[in-house]
Amino acid sequence: MKTRIPAKTRTLPFLSLLAVIQACFMPPPEGDETPEAVDTAVGQGLAAHVYSRPPVPTAYYEPPSANAVFVAPGGNDTAGTGTEAQPYQTLGRALQVVNAKPADATTWTVVLKAGTYREGDLTVSRPRVTVQRYKGDVVSLRGSVAVTGFSGTGPYTKTLTGFDPTPVEADCADTVLLGQAGRDHGSETPFAVTRAGIPLRRVAPGATLSSGQYRYDAATNVLTLADSPTEVEVALKRWALKTNAPLVKFAGLDIQNYATCTVNWSRTVNGLTYYKGAVLLYRDTESDSGAVLENSTVANNAGNGVGVAHGRDIRLSGNVLVNNGWTGAQASNAQRLIVDHNVMSYNNVRRWANTVEAGMKVTFIRDGVVFNNLFEHNAANGFWCDQGCGATDPGDRWFVLARNVARYNDAKGLFYEVSHHGVIASNVVHDNSQTGIAVFGSRNVQLWNNTAVDNDASSAGYSANVSIVDDNRCFSGDTVPGGKACTTANGCDPQVAGNYDHCEPSSVGPLANTCNAEGVVLMNNLLSGSLSARPLLNVDDPNATAYGAPAILQAHDYQAYYRPSTGAPATLIRFQRAANTSAVSYASLAAFRTANPGREPQSVERTGGTRHPFFVNAATKDFTQDPASADVWGRGQALPSEVLKAVYWPQTSPAQPSARIGAIEWRDKPVASACVVSAPVHHRRNPTSGDHLFTTMLSEAESAASTYGYTDNLGVAFLASTTAGAGLSPVYRLYHPTVMEHFWTIDAAEKQSAQTTYGYTTDEGIGFHAATAPGPCLVPVYRLVHPAASRHTFTTSQAERASLVASGWTDEGPKFYAGAPQ
Known part of the structure; x- marks a missing residue:
């Protein structure tokens, strides 16, 4: 009898998602540079996460010639006029002035001169407002208090004075998000400490301290550090900037050390409202937004870095979202969201395990674009869409997940779950602890020209370098693709309307999230190695079910497989041949073809050798295809329109590239210098x-x-x-x-x-x-x-x-x- 994938390994939302749907994305209306702190947490079996000081933004912003309000640390909120000659001293005062401007078609710009602004809990309520740095100035927003005067020679102690830490020691986390064991002590509070720009991890009072850790005793108000107290900051303000107004832009800012909380959107405790992100872009109901966060650093926050909800056409572009206690960014119900050229790395510092954390987690995003980002060293999944990603008009635009790099994440690299009409193309995914690219319970997904190398150190029965899996959830009484009814007797897990898993009946049409895996195309992908005994490719339902892999895969061919030896791993492909059967393990491509005539006729398999047969230099993680390899260069199926537009977004009519197997373009692809042989x-x-x-x-x-x-x-x-x-x-x-x-x-x-x-x-x-x-x-x-x-x-x-x-x-x-x- 079919059973549901266990929650521990399945990483699907549990009851918390009911709150996600109902509250998480329904915000209330608002009137030393040296790397350190090596993390050897359980479950990180690939590369230790070595935290370092986040980079400062580098983008240049010329101030506008009109409708600008200037701010500088040497300004004056009382006597200043907001001109460049007489600036205000605080961002808060500038926003008070700008928010009071008539809500007409004029764009007002707040220009911040170089300096550190220890401000927060700020809101932009007027449409058409930009908050930006002045030219190349380093503009830092800090939600923290600098703490000095520690005593001792190691450990170092300080009784906190001059500010009240009580609010940030509140338990503000949503109960349903408290997760499994393993998260840091005190992670349910927004109390957070950094040293030299690097997040420290909290241990219980009386616990032995190791490098990179601290203790805080609320009863005595004593903070204790293991390492020398260099640039110690304690988070105090609850968020940096938020806006529910349309056409608001935040640009070129360095935003760090805010007391954000692990909540679905917000939670009020003892009269104070805590939020999920340091930067919050949303609308009260689903409506046009056009808000932008660009070329900014959002780092070292207690919970999330960025929260997005309800607004259409929001864009996150060129940002660095790192070292956050929970997720780098979360978004939901944000149609046409664009996420491009960002770095989302080293997030989930506090080791939450509540099925939400990731470099970026999104839900219910139609027509979204996730393009040319780096998801690296997150103690979670790299990128995760869980429910409702897809298209409003598949003839025009699909959900795009293209040209990204996902590597060294503790869980999956790229995860597309319970969604539809997604193009996952030309991504490079390597050295992730779990499945490199996972497509679970999703319909009409195009997987083209991805390069997946040495992923999956897990032993989960459905995992692989690339894994496409049916989900045994379905809408109660619906007919699953194999022709059987969605009933418990047929091995299914029936869901009802409004449930937290949000399965929809097939009668809704091709855009329904039915929780079924079907209509998936797997073409031109390069799959190399495995970090465990798990196969390079897995296509199945974890148990005998109402239908098998032939119903899941619409087409698949032109893959290139490589293993260092036939025993690494021993199984090349795991494939469920038919309904109501268990998946079969195939030791070679030849064995797979013999058992499944007509499948993967143009694919190739290579094993062993002194150097990788497909790449220029795999030893240095350069996954550029070797032009001398006739296995991958000059071969492959031509890209269909939706895939072509995804790989070359935002072009609408791109030219067909030269044929190859594996990624065509990707973030930080090595650029060949002018050829030295001419x-x-x-x-x-x-x-x-x-x-x-x-x-x-x-x-x-x-x-x-x-x-x-x-x-x-x-x-x-x-x-x-x-x-x-x-x-x-x-x-x-x-x-x-x-x-x-x-x-x-x-x-x-x-x-x-x-x-x-x-x-x-x-x-x-x-x-x-x-x-x-x-x-x-x-x-x-x-x-x-x-x-x-x-x-x-x-x-x-x-x-x-x-x-x-x-x-x-x-x-x-x-x-x-x-x-x-x-």
């Missing part, structure tokens, strides 16, 4: 002696033809360099005076042997320079020898190589790498 190497042959000549000097080639009999002009063999360069080595040129034959080698030891042992006694110096390893603009140059005639030649052509072997030449393999002839 000199044509001319190939001449002496038909009498049979000797081959390779030279970068056209004059020498022509002279060799007219004077020495090298009259066979074989064109340009390849491109090399006439000078030394980065990554290049000399190719030595020797001559055998007895047999009258030239010889080239990039190997200095081989050169010495050829001179002393084989008679190539004439050293003609360096013929040209080439590479010993492949690169984006390089192809292998093969050397062949004809033993009977004692002749050597080179070629980059597979066809010529095969022809020479057929006529008696011995293939010596690739000897160096050069540019392909043009």
